[in-house]
Amino acid sequence: MSEQNHYEKLGVDESASFDEIQDARNRLIMQYSADRKQVEAIESAYDAILMDRLRQRQEGKIKVPDRIRFPERVVEPPPEFTPAPPKQTPDWLQRFVDTPSQSDILWPAGLFLGVSLLSFSAPSLALALGVGFSLYFLNRKEHKFGRAFLLTLVGLIVGVVLGLQLGALVAAQLAGFNLEVTSLAALVALFILWLMSSFLR
Helix, strand or coil: CCCHHHHHHCCCCCCCCHHHHHCCCCCCCHHHCCCCCHHHHHHHHHHHHHHHHHHHHCCCCCCCCCCCCCCCCCCCEEEEEEECCCCCCCHHHHHHHHHCCHHHHHHHHHHHHHHHCCCCCHHHHHHHHHHHHHHHHHHHHCCCCCHHHHHHHHHHHHHHHHHHHHHHCHHHHHCCCCCHHHHEEEEEEHHHHHHHHCCCC
8 A cells, every 4th residue: 555545545635734644543443443444454554654754754854843852852951940959958067966766855855854853952963964864865876975075065054054044034033933043044954955965966
């Protein structure tokens, strides 16, 4: 069967678009669905036309619209769609910040909460126990005692200074609750030590 006959079989001319050829094929297949030989002839004509169009495209005889993508042609995405690289935290911050599990947060929280109750009657003893807990939990993560000691010392100093400053501001209110400034300083220091031992490494 000649190429001209393939187009005639589908009832289209050689200048027909791909959509017109496909519509003609679908219409004819529905029309002759009961006749298997006719359907095979229609499919054969359709395949021959596709192969002919492919050959013509490869020879450059058919201009293909730019919107059509072919497997052999890789289309680069436009520059405005280039995804931004994910923001990464600095290395020095990643070395200090930890993402603890729930048990790594709750277990120290329970211990520090128990010690904070002791700070109402014996703030010095509460701070000593809090320092010990902080050293243990920080050292357990990286097994670097010097680093754990420095972080605990910084947390203790910051917590006590902050607690004393806060206590000076609310000294009148503390007297109403029969609470000493040193107890408030111990509570703040224990809270900071818990934060550091849970979320730093």
